[in-house]
Amino acid sequence: MRRYLIGKIAQAFLTVVFVIAFNFFLFRIVPGDPAALLLRGTSAFNPDNVEQLRQDLGLDKSLPVQFLVYVKDTATLNFGESFFGRGAPVIEVISDNVWPTVLLVGTSTIASAVLGLIIGIYGGWKRGSKFDVGSLGFTLFVYAMPEFWFGILVLMAFAGGVGPFPAIFPTGGYESAASDLTGLAHLVDVLNHLVLPFSVLTIAYLGQYSLIMRNSLIDVMNDDFVQTARAKGVREKHVLWRHVVPNALLPTLTLTLLSLGFVFAGAITVEYVFSYPGLGSLTVQAIDGNDYPLLQGLFLLFSVAVIVANLVADILYSYLDPRVRAG
Amino acid sequence: MRPPEALGHVAEEKPSAVELEPPPPGVPKSPRAIVWARRRRSASRIWRMYRRNKMGMAGLFILAFFIVVAAAAPLIAGEEALKATCECNGAPFSPPSWEFPFGTDNFGRSVLALTVWGSRISLTVGLLATVISMVIGSTIGIVAGYYGRWPETILMRLTDWFLVIPFLPLAIVLASILGQSMSVIILVIGVTSWPSDARIVRAQVLSVKTRPYVERAQALGASPWHLITRHILPNVGPLILANTILLIAIAILSETTLAFLGLGDPLTISWGRVLEFAFNAGAAGSGQWWWLLPPGLAIVFVVLAFTMCGFALDEIVNPKLRRR
Amino acid sequence: MSLLSVRDLNVTYRTQGGPVPAVRGVSFDIEKGEVLGLAGESGCGKSTVVNAILRLVPRGTDVNGGILLNGEDVLGMKPGRLRAVRWTQASVVFQGAMHALNPVQRIGDQIAEAIVIHGRAGEREALVRVGGLLEQVGLPPRSLEHYPHELSGGQKQRVMIAMALACSPDLVIADEPTTALDVMVQAQVLQLLKALQRELGLAMLFITHDLSVLVEVSDRLAIMYAGKIVEEGDSRAVFDAPKHPYSQALAAAFPTIGDDRFRHKPSGLGGDPPDPQAIPSGCPFHPRCPLVFDACPTIVPELYQAGAGRRAACLLVEGALVDAPGTAE
Numbered sequence: 001m002r003r004y005l006i007g008k009i010a011q012a013f014l015t016v017v018f019v020i021a022f023n024f025f026l027f028r029i030v031p032g033d034p035a036a037l038l039l040r041g042t043s044a045f046n047p048d049n050v051e052q053l054r055q056d057l058g059l060d061k062s063l064p065v066q067f068l069v070y071v072k073d074t075a076t077l078n079f080g081e082s083f084f085g086r087g088a089p090v091i092e093v094i095s096d097n098v099w100p101t102v103l104l105v106g107t108s109t110i111a112s113a114v115l116g117l118i119i120g121i122y123g124g125w126k127r128g129s130k131f132d133v134g135s136l137g138f139t140l141f142v143y144a145m146p147e148f149w150f151g152i153l154v155l156m157a158f159a160g161g162v163g164p165f166p167a168i169f170p171t172g173g174y175e176s177a178a179s180d181l182t183g184l185a186h187l188v189d190v191l192n193h194l195v196l197p198f199s200v201l202t203i204a205y206l207g208q209y210s211l212i213m214r215n216s217l218i219d220v221m222n223d224d225f226v227q228t229a230r231a232k233g234v235r236e237k238h239v240l241w242r243h244v245v246p247n248a249l250l251p252t253l254t255l256t257l258l259s260l261g262f263v264f265a266g267a268i269t270v271e272y273v274f275s276y277p278g279l280g281s282l283t284v285q286a287i288d289g290n291d292y293p294l295l296q297g298l299f300l301l302f303s304v305a306v307i308v309a310n311l312v313a314d315i316l317y318s319y320l321d322p323r324v325r326a327g
Numbered sequence: 328m329r330p331p332e333a334l335g336h337v338a339e340e341k342p343s344a345v346e347l348e349p350p351p352p353g354v355p356k357s358p359r360a361i362v363w364a365r366r367r368r369s370a371s372r373i374w375r376m377y378r379r380n381k382m383g384m385a386g387l388f389i390l391a392f393f394i395v396v397a398a399a400a401p402l403i404a405g406e407e408a409l410k411a412t413c414e415c416n417g418a419p420f421s422p423p424s425w426e427f428p429f430g431t432d433n434f435g436r437s438v439l440a441l442t443v444w445g446s447r448i449s450l451t452v453g454l455l456a457t458v459i460s461m462v463i464g465s466t467i468g469i470v471a472g473y474y475g476r477w478p479e480t481i482l483m484r485l486t487d488w489f490l491v492i493p494f495l496p497l498a499i500v501l502a503s504i505l506g507q508s509m510s511v512i513i514l515v516i517g518v519t520s521w522p523s524d525a526r527i528v529r530a531q532v533l534s535v536k537t538r539p540y541v542e543r544a545q546a547l548g549a550s551p552w553h554l555i556t557r558h559i560l561p562n563v564g565p566l567i568l569a570n571t572i573l574l575i576a577i578a579i580l581s582e583t584t585l586a587f588l589g590l591g592d593p594l595t596i597s598w599g600r601v602l603e604f605a606f607n608a609g610a611a612g613s614g615q616w617w618w619l620l621p622p623g624l625a626i627v628f629v630v631l632a633f634t635m636c637g638f639a640l641d642e643i644v645n646p647k648l649r650r651r
Numbered sequence: 652m653s654l655l656s657v658r659d660l661n662v663t664y665r666t667q668g669g670p671v672p673a674v675r676g677v678s679f680d681i682e683k684g685e686v687l688g689l690a691g692e693s694g695c696g697k698s699t700v701v702n703a704i705l706r707l708v709p710r711g712t713d714v715n716g717g718i719l720l721n722g723e724d725v726l727g728m729k730p731g732r733l734r735a736v737r738w739t740q741a742s743v744v745f746q747g748a749m750h751a752l753n754p755v756q757r758i759g760d761q762i763a764e765a766i767v768i769h770g771r772a773g774e775r776e777a778l779v780r781v782g783g784l785l786e787q788v789g790l791p792p793r794s795l796e797h798y799p800h801e802l803s804g805g806q807k808q809r810v811m812i813a814m815a816l817a818c819s820p821d822l823v824i825a826d827e828p829t830t831a832l833d834v835m836v837q838a839q840v841l842q843l844l845k846a847l848q849r850e851l852g853l854a855m856l857f858i859t860h861d862l863s864v865l866v867e868v869s870d871r872l873a874i875m876y877a878g879k880i881v882e883e884g885d886s887r888a889v890f891d892a893p894k895h896p897y898s899q900a901l902a903a904a905f906p907t908i909g910d911d912r913f914r915h916k917p918s919g920l921g922g923d924p925p926d927p928q929a930i931p932s933g934c935p936f937h938p939r940c941p942l943v944f945d946a947c948p949t950i951v952p953e954l955y956q957a958g959a960g961r962r963a964a965c966l967l968v969e970g971a972l973v974d975a976p977g978t979a980e
Contacts, residue, residue: 140634140635141627141631143630143634144576144630145623145630146602146623146626152605153623156611156616159612160613161614162616171612224751225750225751225752227702227707227751228745228752228811229753230707231707232738232742232768233735233737233739233765234764235734238768246756260493261491262494264495265493265494265495268496268499268588269584273606283496283499287503287589287590295499302493302496303491303496321755322800323798323800
């Protein structure tokens with residue numbers, strides 16, 4: 001068991017190293033001068049600045065040396081300087097914007113997962129029923145919908161107000177600007193701003209969770225031991241919750257954590273739509289400003305988050321499944 | 328009951344040393360012909376089963392509709408309607424009317440024209456990107472599955488890596504560095520979506536590799552190329568097809584998102600770009616639903632169509648999904 | 652009154668390809684303490700009969716006929732009564748103990764569950780009883796802590812047997828309990844079942860495709876083909892002198908070393924059992940029957956008297972008695 005865990009951790013670490021290497025080589029493989037690339041499109045683009053940047057970035061040194069320097073920098077969380085705020089360290093810019101995203105993604109993932117699992121359980125158990133067909137249809141429809149488009153529509157309806165829809169929510173942001181609210185009032189204000197993006201993200205992804213759970217449940221439902229439980233006289237309710245669900249939950253758990261990557265993708269666009277000042281909006285600003293150091297830093301962060309989520313999923317699974325725990 | 332495959336392959340491997348009488352009319356003349364006749368039969372069987380699948384047929388109809396619309400774009404609205412300075416344009420930001428069924432955008436352009444012409448770009452990008460990912464994925468899957476050991480380990484690690492890395496951040500980084508053009512978008516999506524095909528192909532290769540008729544063929548001296556093209560690809564084909572159709576749906580969604588974020592080709596109009604314009608022009612706050620709904624709904628329906636077709640096909644060809 | 656009385660049982664599955672009549676008019680009785688063996692090839696409907704007795708068939712399946720367990724009509728029971736009857740009056744030892752046990756639950760808990768839900772004991776006492784049951788089947792009581800994957804096939808089968816005995820039922824239905832096991836383990840499990848049956852005076856319905864096993868274990872024998880019983884009677888008598896051509900073929904497929912009958916003749920029946928959706932006309936066995944004659948495709952045989960306490964569904968029985976396999980009519 002311990003070997004399994006160590007193996008998984010080593011794998012995760014290796015993947016992170018790949019990401020770092022990828023980031024490094026991304027600039028170097030593009031034809032042309034990386035420094036020029038960095039300054040392209042900015043006002044600072046002139047031969048002197050480019051040369052200065054080349055020296056700063058150590059681009060005149062040999063490739064292996066550059067790589068080592070890069071790795072060392074990464075390890076010390078030195079991702080270079082963002083083009084924002086005139087050269088603020090990337091790491092600072094990122095950490096300033098982390099919390100809103102954690103709040104948004106954290107709460108919506110939990111809500112999404114819980115709702116999705118329950119819907120999936122009932123849909124799978126009552127396969128073919130109106131509820132099942134309805135929830136499948138709903139899932140399919142939401143899956144086909146770009147989350148940001150859904151977000152825009154929600155924004156238009158509930159914040160802008162159109163047709164029969166009331167404009168009851170703020171049009172964006174994390175909290176009311178120019179306010180000195182503290183304590184409970186502040187919390188309410190934050191929550192008020194959170195409602196729309198939270199709802200959009202939750203609805204956008206609960207379908208995925210419900211589908212995974214539903215399929216897992218249907219697989220398990222057909223196993224022989226379910227027949228054994230019924231023959232023993234166990235009531236249907238308990239057959240579902242004591243026998244089927246525990247077995248169906250295991251693979252679902254892993255798959256759910258693995259979906260985190262998609263949630264981040266959604267967060268990027270949804271934050272942008274709702275002007276929600278988190279990492280997502282930051283990413284879009286970085287795109288607009290060609291802020292490559294920031295983009296790379298964000299990419300690394302997102303990747304590491306997903307890798308860690310995968311690792312946690314693996315570890316959790318191995319603890320919960322007696323077959324793996326023993327082996 | 329012997330499986331038909333065994334029959335076909337036994338015939339293939341028999342050396343034609345003995346002069347056989349000419350076969351009676353109606354019977355295929357050679358081993359190759361037998362194999363192709365069998366493939367045609369199995370294809371028509373799949374089609375017959377597909378026809379019975381309501382979801383699949385519905386998806387197919389929607390798809391056909393959009394393909395027709397995309398092809399007939401010039402007939403529905405002239406290409407000049409896409410220009411901001413066209414005389415055919417109406418008043419900006421106007422809601423739907425007889426003249427402009429979907430209303431107009433900030434330049435007064437007909438949203439209907441934008442949506443119809445946008446279908447071309449979105450469908451093209453989706454298709455091309457998926458073809459790239461299918462080719463890359465299949466190749467990697469075949470090489471990994473067939474050769475095993477070192478190549479397999481390395482390639483599978485690579486596949487796992489691509490699977491773990493979140494798609495949008497990766498695509499954003501690639502697209503912003505490589506520049507904004509349609510080919511970049513196609514490339515970026517294609518290069519990041521191949522892992523699913525690779526996995527499927529490799530799994531199939533592994534299962535086919537150990538079948539008796541493959542071992543027999545190898546014993547008879549069949550080359551890897553022969554095995555791959557004659558044995559592995561036909562087996563893997565239907566599964567890849569189902570997966571690929573699903574990938575097209577994802578590719579279209581990806582293109583839309585990338586375009587919306589500003590990474591799209593500035594010279595083309597795709598659904599994502601229309602939404603980008605609309606959002607940037609404040610359509611949400613101003614309640615200009617006619618500008619926002621049509622491109623979005625078009626995306627939803629096209630993606631739905633591909634997904635339904637893909638699911639339906641998957642149900643038919645994927646042995647694991649056959650209902651008990 | 653028989654312990655179990657099945658009259659004209661018909662079970663038809665609903666599938667995407669149309670209705671599948673798996674059981675077509677099966678009738679039999681089992682008395683207290685009696686062991687009835689049910690034999691036949693795969694697909695003849697024997698497992699369906701098992702599932703039907705306790706109404707374990709999938710939803711939507713058509714089940715009609717009469718099933719009386721201790722005089723009570725099973726098909727008419729309300730869900731609550733059915734659940735109470737399950738396991739306490741009749742229990743099942745399922746085949747392929749491979750997946751018949753919940754992989755994420757300890758086997759002790761799974762056996763105890765049966766005891767607890769039928770109110771036989773509280774949770775703690777139930778585990779004590781589980782220990783006793785495990786001992787009865789030849790397993791160390793400690794094994795109640797194990798998960799199914801930690802046990803061998805034979806051990807898992809013993810667990811299934813222990814579980815089946817948990818509520819002291821009158822009838823135990825053994826659905827191919829030895830099929831998935833190695834020959835040596837098969838023998839052990841069979842011995843166990845025989846001993847338990849004698850000790851506890853259990854009635855048993857023993858399902859298998861292996862005729863030689865049934866002769867060891869059962870008092871009476873019934874042979875199924877294409878959803879019907881084609882022969883029944885005392886097990887030794889049926890095995891030694893089968894009246895129905897199908898039974899003859901089945902019996903011949905299990906050669907006895909030293910028995911002259913098997914010395915020179917190749918045994919084994921050609922062809923496959925019929926698809927339930929395409930059952931041949933007249934006698935369903937006629938396409939494969941070595942003794943077929945012109946009346947066979949047209950008349951559906953009933954179970955005719957073929958000696959004391961014996962019946963066989965073959966047109967040849969009505970007339971002269973049929974002798975050992977191979978003799979012309």
